[in-house]
Amino acid sequence: MSMSANLESPVSFAVGARAGRFGVYGGRYVPETLMAALEELEQAYAEAQADPAFQAELDGLLHHYCGRPTPLYFAKRMSEQLGGAKIYLKREDLLHTGAHKINNALGQGMLARRMGKRRIIAETGAGQHGVATATVCALFGMECVIYMGEEDMRRQELNVFRMRLLGAEVRSVSTGSATLKDAINEAMRDWVTNVRDTYYILGSALGAHPYPTMVRNFQRVIGREARAQILEQEGRLPTAIVACVGGGSNAIGIFYDFIGDKDVRLVGVEAGGRGTALGDHAARFQKIDGGVPGVLQGTYSYVLQDDAGQIATTHSVSAGLDYASVGPEHAMLHDSGRAQYTSASDAEALAATSALARTEGILPALESAHAIAEAMKMAPRMAKTDILMVNLSGRGDKDMGILAREMNLQGAKG
Amino acid sequence: MPIEFKKRPGIVAYLTTGDPDLATTLEIALAAIDNGADVIELGVPFSDPLADGPVIQRASGRAVARGVRLTDVLEVARQLRAARPACGIVIFSYLNPVVRMGMKNFCAATADAGVDGVLLTDMIVEEADEYLAEMRANKLAPIFLAAPTSPDARLKAIATASQGFVYAISRVGITGTQQKVAGDASQLVARLRTFTEPRGIPIAVGFGISNAEHVHAVGKFADAAVIGSALVALIEISKSSQAPAAVGRFIAGLRA
Numbered sequence: 001m002s003m004s005a006n007l008e009s010p011v012s013f014a015v016g017a018r019a020g021r022f023g024v025y026g027g028r029y030v031p032e033t034l035m036a037a038l039e040e041l042e043q044a045y046a047e048a049q050a051d052p053a054f055q056a057e058l059d060g061l062l063h064h065y066c067g068r069p070t071p072l073y074f075a076k077r078m079s080e081q082l083g084g085a086k087i088y089l090k091r092e093d094l095l096h097t098g099a100h101k102i103n104n105a106l107g108q109g110m111l112a113r114r115m116g117k118r119r120i121i122a123e124t125g126a127g128q129h130g131v132a133t134a135t136v137c138a139l140f141g142m143e144c145v146i147y148m149g150e151e152d153m154r155r156q157e158l159n160v161f162r163m164r165l166l167g168a169e170v171r172s173v174s175t176g177s178a179t180l181k182d183a184i185n186e187a188m189r190d191w192v193t194n195v196r197d198t199y200y201i202l203g204s205a206l207g208a209h210p211y212p213t214m215v216r217n218f219q220r221v222i223g224r225e226a227r228a229q230i231l232e233q234e235g236r237l238p239t240a241i242v243a244c245v246g247g248g249s250n251a252i253g254i255f256y257d258f259i260g261d262k263d264v265r266l267v268g269v270e271a272g273g274r275g276t277a278l279g280d281h282a283a284r285f286q287k288i289d290g291g292v293p294g295v296l297q298g299t300y301s302y303v304l305q306d307d308a309g310q311i312a313t314t315h316s317v318s319a320g321l322d323y324a325s326v327g328p329e330h331a332m333l334h335d336s337g338r339a340q341y342t343s344a345s346d347a348e349a350l351a352a353t354s355a356l357a358r359t360e361g362i363l364p365a366l367e368s369a370h371a372i373a374e375a376m377k378m379a380p381r382m383a384k385t386d387i388l389m390v391n392l393s394g395r396g397d398k399d400m401g402i403l404a405r406e407m408n409l410q411g412a413k414g
Numbered sequence: 415m416p417i418e419f420k421k422r423p424g425i426v427a428y429l430t431t432g433d434p435d436l437a438t439t440l441e442i443a444l445a446a447i448d449n450g451a452d453v454i455e456l457g458v459p460f461s462d463p464l465a466d467g468p469v470i471q472r473a474s475g476r477a478v479a480r481g482v483r484l485t486d487v488l489e490v491a492r493q494l495r496a497a498r499p500a501c502g503i504v505i506f507s508y509l510n511p512v513v514r515m516g517m518k519n520f521c522a523a524t525a526d527a528g529v530d531g532v533l534l535t536d537m538i539v540e541e542a543d544e545y546l547a548e549m550r551a552n553k554l555a556p557i558f559l560a561a562p563t564s565p566d567a568r569l570k571a572i573a574t575a576s577q578g579f580v581y582a583i584s585r586v587g588i589t590g591t592q593q594k595v596a597g598d599a600s601q602l603v604a605r606l607r608t609f610t611e612p613r614g615i616p617i618a619v620g621f622g623i624s625n626a627e628h629v630h631a632v633g634k635f636a637d638a639a640v641i642g643s644a645l646v647a648l649i650e651i652s653k654s655s656q657a658p659a660a661v662g663r664f665i666a667g668l669r670a
Contacts, residue, residue: 032558297464
């Protein structure tokens with residue numbers, strides 16, 4: 001049976017409830033058992049948002065514990081070498097635990113505490129969200145269980161050690177491709193089973209409402225700071241902003257406060273992996289062999305899948321971008337054209353890692369290196385007066401094992 | 415065909431379609447009906463069955479690996495309908511394969527195959543406007559899940575939107591066997607009755623119902639019991655050629 005007619009109008013799947021919709025995307029597609037918990041969460045989050053004391057405590061912890069505001073750094077040498085736009089790096093890599101993930105984990109951890117939940121679960125891909133969650137649980141004295149794909153545990157082993165050191169239990173997931181998607185499945189199974197006393201700290205702007213909105217709001221601080229910083233340093237807004245997109249939380253976090261500034265280009269960079277065939281990448285917005293709208297893990301968005309609706313396997317050198325779907329707000333920004341989405345390959349990300357390390361002395365996470373790779377393509381084509389802002393969402397210490405293998409650094413084994 | 419439970423408790427048999435293969439699923443379904451099952455739930459294998467325990471995860475994984483598609487499941491339904499005109503047939507699926515086919519195409523093809531009802535694991539009543547409209551247009555019964563955690567307002571919406579039966583989940587958690595029927599189940603069914611009784615909609619209880627003792631216990635407060643993982647596990651350990659007979663004996667023993 002041919003489905004091609006249906007595929008040409010991917011947004012024909014009509015919208016039901018309005019709650020948590022980004023255009024036609026988003027919504028709530030979960031087993032009924034979770035609905036009461038999602039309604040409770042939505043209510044508790046609305047109350048926390050309206051409570052000045054909650055925001056004040058969050059701001060205080062972000063400042064004194066996490067190190068916000070993070071710098072907006074002018075990468076002078078890299079800008080000069082590329083010979084085009086002035087490149088600014090938003091240094092989320094300098095944040096406590098080494099990535100933007102702590103912004104959201106801290107906010108949700110405070111919400112869980114406010115709701116009286118003592119048991120926390122989370123999924124993690126690259127391990128940064130797992131480390132951030134384990135950190136927050138240590139800070140608040142809460143029980144912490146992290147689900148992580150077996151493949152990701154192997155390639156991000158240092159983060160597994162960090163989570164365990166922080167007192168978290170790391171449970172390996174061997175189903176499917178044993179990566180982020182499978183870890184989310186297992187976390188959701190845990191949540192369905194222990195829903196009465198467990199809070200699920202979802203790590204990206206994904207999943208059922210209210211998660212995509214809540215995670216974006218906890219990550220908005222990146223863009224809010226960056227906007228004020230660039231106005232202070234340059235007296236004007238950037239020409240373009242570039243961020244990597246796995247689930248898309250760092251990207252939506254830096255984009256959000258610029259969405260109304262129509263002259264600021266927003267560019268999301270997906271994982272191009274090792275090729276353009278389905279299964280070789282995680283570029284959901286790729287035109288051919290990319291994603292089509294569907295439902296995965298609670299939300300309606302672009303999903304890499306076969307023509308029978310089975311979710312496709314994905315590949316990326318970076319565990320944090322290796323995911324078959326994407327946050328629903330990005331799906332909306334894609335369709336409206338407000339943001340453009342492109343991809344960087346494994347090889348380009350590795351080259352960008354090395355380039356940034358050698359020109360600026362900054363080692364980016366492999367995820368963030370995808371954004372650097374795109375900036376390296378864009379900057380030379382831009383005017384010297386243009387400003388290119390890149391969200392450096394995390395640092396690369398966790399990737400030493402992969403880098404040693406992939407780049408044959410001297411002294412590396414095998 | 416309306417879904418009917420002639421004896422109490424009725425038996426709903428869940429099968430992961432295409433495990434071990436499509437022809438055997440059909441034979442197993444026939445054996446289940448001939449030994450007392452009232453309704454067959456034909457499960458659509460999915461790559462990411464997040465509401466399922468290890469048994470159905472494995473079966474689903476095997477069927478996906480064999481390339482079993484939603485259209486294949488509908489073909490099994492068509493053959494089952496031709497062979498047993500009076501049995502109840504329900505398509506049981508995660509949402510994405512249905513979205514990929516298109517809701518309109520799916521409902522039309524499902525009705526055309528002679529199916530009675532549909533249960534979509536990750537479709538909640540609030541998101542179901544288009545689904546319900548297409549189901550109505552094709553005279554199909556939408557069956558929603560009700561959970562022990564669902565407050566009364568949700569149970570009311572679920573009972574109002576459902577036809578055929580309401581599927582009451584016996585306990586919080588994923589599919590799979592358990593030692594005994596949880597106390598949650600009878601309380602949930604009692605709360606649901608307030609909303610289903612005026613509409614004459616029966617209630618089936620599922621999740622963890624795996625033997626005659628459980629079925630007997632469910633029969634005291636509900637209209638039907640759903641047997642899922644226990645059957646799928648039996649099929650997993652049986653030779654293909656012997657699976658239909660094994661399932662037939664198992665079903666026959668449930669009301670003994």
